[in-house]
Amino acid sequence: MLEKLATLDRRWLFLVMAIAIIVPLLVPVSLPFEASPPVRATYDAVEALRPGQTVLLSIDYDPAARPEVEPWARAVLRHLLRRRVKIVMMTLWDKAPPIVRSLINEIVLGEYNQRRGYFAPDQPGGRLAQDYAPYRYGEDYVFLGYKDGKEIVIAGMGQNLRQMFPVAEAEREGGDKIPVARIPVLSGISSLRDFALILEASAGFPGAKEYVQQVVTRYRLRFAAATTAVSVTDLSPYYPEQMLGLIGGMRGSAEYEQLVEAPGLGTSGLNVLTFGQIFVILAIVLGNVIFFLQRRLRPRSSPGAGGGVG
Amino acid sequence: MKQTLPLVITFLIGTLMVAEFFVPHAGVHELTALLQEWGLVIAAAAFVLGGINVVQVNIPKIARRERDWGYRVVLIGSALAMVIAGFIPASVFKPETGAPLFGKEGIVFTFLFDYVFAPANATMFALLAFFIASAAFRAFRARNLEATLMLSAAIVVMVGVIPVGEWIWSGMPAVKQWILDYANNAGRRAIMVGVALGAVATGLRIILGLERSHLGD
Numbered sequence: 001m002l003e004k005l006a007t008l009d010r011r012w013l014f015l016v017m018a019i020a021i022i023v024p025l026l027v028p029v030s031l032p033f034e035a036s037p038p039v040r041a042t043y044d045a046v047e048a049l050r051p052g053q054t055v056l057l058s059i060d061y062d063p064a065a066r067p068e069v070e071p072w073a074r075a076v077l078r079h080l081l082r083r084r085v086k087i088v089m090m091t092l093w094d095k096a097p098p099i100v101r102s103l104i105n106e107i108v109l110g111e112y113n114q115r116r117g118y119f120a121p122d123q124p125g126g127r128l129a130q131d132y133a134p135y136r137y138g139e140d141y142v143f144l145g146y147k148d149g150k151e152i153v154i155a156g157m158g159q160n161l162r163q164m165f166p167v168a169e170a171e172r173e174g175g176d177k178i179p180v181a182r183i184p185v186l187s188g189i190s191s192l193r194d195f196a197l198i199l200e201a202s203a204g205f206p207g208a209k210e211y212v213q214q215v216v217t218r219y220r221l222r223f224a225a226a227t228t229a230v231s232v233t234d235l236s237p238y239y240p241e242q243m244l245g246l247i248g249g250m251r252g253s254a255e256y257e258q259l260v261e262a263p264g265l266g267t268s269g270l271n272v273l274t275f276g277q278i279f280v281i282l283a284i285v286l287g288n289v290i291f292f293l294q295r296r297l298r299p300r301s302s303p304g305a306g307g308g309v310g
Numbered sequence: 311m312k313q314t315l316p317l318v319i320t321f322l323i324g325t326l327m328v329a330e331f332f333v334p335h336a337g338v339h340e341l342t343a344l345l346q347e348w349g350l351v352i353a354a355a356a357f358v359l360g361g362i363n364v365v366q367v368n369i370p371k372i373a374r375r376e377r378d379w380g381y382r383v384v385l386i387g388s389a390l391a392m393v394i395a396g397f398i399p400a401s402v403f404k405p406e407t408g409a410p411l412f413g414k415e416g417i418v419f420t421f422l423f424d425y426v427f428a429p430a431n432a433t434m435f436a437l438l439a440f441f442i443a444s445a446a447f448r449a450f451r452a453r454n455l456e457a458t459l460m461l462s463a464a465i466v467v468m469v470g471v472i473p474v475g476e477w478i479w480s481g482m483p484a485v486k487q488w489i490l491d492y493a494n495n496a497g498r499r500a501i502m503v504g505v506a507l508g509a510v511a512t513g514l515r516i517i518l519g520l521e522r523s524h525l526g527d
Contacts, residue, residue: 008447010444010447010448013440013443013444013447014440014443014444016443017439017440017443018440021439031473031474031476031477032473032476032477033473033476034476034483036483036487037487062431063427063428063429063431063432064431064432064434064435065435066428066432067432095427095431097414098414098415098419098420098423098424101415147350148350148353148354148356148357149346149349149350149353149354150353152346152349152350152353153350155346156343156346156347156350159339159342159343159346160343163343163346163347164346164350218331229471232490233490233494233498234498236490236491236494236495236498237495237498237499237502249471251471251472270472270473273471273472274472274473274474276439277468277469277471277472278472278474279443280442280443280446280468281446281465281468281469283443283446283447284446284447284450284461284464284465286447287446287447287448287450287451288450288451288452288461291451291452292452
């Protein structure tokens with residue numbers, strides 16, 4: 001029996017894992033949880049922004065990391081809109097521009113400008129900015145686009161943002177790119193130092209670590225980032241000195257959603273994570289129980305083992 | 311000359327880039343900004359070079375029907391489809407209303423990105439969940455004291471991350487945070503400082519011409 005369990009076909013494990021992931025998607029279970037200090041610190045930093053201040057939001061992830069990091073990107077974008085701050089978006093990842101466009105289309109143009117979803121004032125929990133007016137491209141927000149060069153771009157933006165991004169993306173596809181000198185939202189912004197806050201959704205390289213190493217410490221910038229859970233251990237040494245906030249994985253995203261009172265993909269994903277993680281823990285425990293039982297039984301069953309006893 | 315010139319260039323540019331951190335002179339900043347722009351141009355050129363390289367490596371293997379040549383056809387075909395969909399100007403086949411057919415935000419490119427690339431990319435990442443489950447059962451063993459410590463810390467952090475941890479014991483997230491803030495950070499910082507010192511030493515060796523492996527030595 002023990003031998004059979006020890007050599008269990010791994011497809012059974014795959015099946016149980018699949019069930020652990022699919023069931024919570026079909027039957028949502030929500031357990032209460034509290035926001036951790038690094039997440040709350042990020043929320044407080046956004047909450048402290050004054051209307052009209054300019055924030056840089058760098059979207060640096062690909063579709064693979066979308067489930068973990070995008071819930072935060074959506075939640076923080078909603079939060080920034082509610083705070084009525086000016087938003088400059090950009091990316092250092094070649095696969096991210098369509099993601100940024102979808103965020104703009106769904107949240108800025110869809111939800112906020114058309115007063116739907118989270119911003120619908122007639123819905124329970126509707127969170128509209130007090131001084132509501134639609135966000136206009138170039139005046140209230142802009143997408144600078146994608147720039148390759150990794151750390152060079154980050155270091156360059158620390159010195160001269162316009163040199164790294166001389167033009168911004170057009171508002172609509174097919175339009176001409178806009179010289180940054182003609183973009184009102186960038187008036188008074190010449191380098192990263194001019195942003196009230198820098199936020200980044202980071203899924204790896206180049207990401208939060210490169211921001212810290214290249215510019216955050218050097219220019220004493222106010223910087224917070226959301227990362228995949230696997231990167232948290234890498235970045236936690238930077239909190240709270242270099243990074244004023246750190247949102248780790250799906251749990252961090254769910255915590256931020258809770259703070260902005262907009263449960264979304266992070267909160268529902270946390271349910272899935274919970275069941276998946278419980279199964280992994282059970283697999284570790286079961287694997288070790290079998291391991292120790294086998295070790296205990298082995299000397300008795302095999303006469304040659306046990307250091308010559310008997 | 312073949313050796314000396316690259317060494318001189320490395321020395322001059324390396325020294326200038328380091329000096330930029332310590333010399334608050336506008337001229338130095340302008341010069342380093344110019345070099346950074348050159349860096350961007352090289353990075354952009356690397357994309358083109360990468361594309362040429364993919365074609366150069368794969369086309370002959372397809373022609374010779376080497377092992378897995380079918381996958382190479384898919385690779386070249388997919389790359390071509392994305393390039394064509396993105397490169398054709400949006401003004402071509404632009405309807406009166408709605409999104410254009412081509413261009414990097416056109417219907418074709420968006421469709422390929424949203425319904426082919428994104429699910430395939432996410433699937434590769436999601437497969438990890440299954441392999442982690444298998445590895446957890448088969449490989450994660452408390453064989454000795456170090457492994458037991460790592461195992462215990464991992465379980466506490468895993469339980470602390472999910473809401474069930476708080477449900478079991480309200481102090482669980484605090485314990486998880488303590489492990490991250492103290493045990494993890496202590497180790498990480500030690501590694502980071504070591505790596506940073508190593509990077510400084512290697513940088514100096516390259517600038518001073520003591521390290522020449524990048525020149526093919």
